[in-house]
Amino acid sequence: MQAERLNDAGFRPPDAASGLFGALPEASSAAEESGNKAAPHHGTGHRARLRQRLAEGGPEALLDHELVEYLLALAIPRRDTKPLAKALIAHFGGINGVLTADWDALCNYPGMGETSTAALKMAQAAALRLLRAPIAQQPILSSWQALLDYLRADMAHLKVERVRVLHLNARNILIRDEHMADGSVDQAAIYTREVIRRAIDLGSTSLILVHNHPSGSPQPSKQDIAVTRNILEAGKRLGISVLDHIIIGTEGHSSMRAMGLF
Structure with a gap:
């Protein structure tokens, strides 16, 4: 995942309201x-x-x-x-x-x-x-395995790096699963300013950051760790906590919190 640039004024993440696939075209077989x-x-x-x-x-x-x-x-x-x-x-x-x-x-x-x-x-x-249903109406922390199953099904086999942010309310209920950006086979940009601004807009109390590694290995890079800490510090100043940063790969997943990187 690519660290944020100093000037990100021109960045416009995809609109999550457009859905995962967009409109399916009608065509004759x-x-x-x-x-x-x-x-x-x-x-x-x-x-x-x-x-x-x-x-x-x-x-x-x-x-x-x-x-x-x-x-x-x-x-x-x-x-x-x-x-x-x-x-x-x-x-x-x-x-x-x-x-x-x-x-x-x-x-x-x-x-x-x-x-x-x-x-x-x-x-x-x-x-x-079907996989998302168990995590939609109950606290994320009580349905952690269901969340991992959903994320692996959606992201493990992607050929480019994708960044998404899970926005949670005070009860750790999912407010929004937001697709922030797609990148190349080895990096995707995530901007601290955009993540925090969106959390404020949605009234998020906490966040879970997620991205995939098309290489298959879920091990975090130095850039992954640096970006996560930037967002963690920015969120603290506004009362928005980062619960975890999950990295998904075909070889499994990693949790930065479980690895002691927070």
Whole structure:
């Protein structure tokens, strides 16, 4: 995470109200089927068997590529989607990588398009809302594991560094989960002034800082520690506490408070 610059007047973080994915475009699946009409598809029999296995055995009854295959089939029903599902999983490094991949990266993959990308992103959106539900209406500190599960699902497989701030009230209830900025593969800027200003606007009593490391390692860098301490000191002067700074990676997570870095 990149330390704040002395002059940050031009910084404008993304509007969190726009949502995690933004508006899903409407598109016909016909364009995504172009060039594939000669390819045989499994037909209703194969998909009916997948449905039956899911109904009888639950989520664990289907393999990862079968879940992706069926989601794609909903968007492009007249095409055999198994090869595409397997190719996506191989390219993005597993089903987690597929569902959390950038919209454009998915949409521009051969054989994909807006409709099929929307189908995968709808599944991710539903999963994230399911994971977020336990932390929405109860104190964060009493649902810490649920919070970590949600953050890992959302951020562990991102290809760029993302910064977010969790704003809490006096009862440690989540007020706002705010996406502050995206950066490059190894850094994203976070500005003390913007974080504190937003906390004042929302009436936040405390904050939890979160960012991911696309490298996979959740170990904090010297810049991560320096930025955290700047925000910690600025918040103290205004009665806003920083409860933790969590770093997410594919190899796990780290808590700066648990590491004694506060």
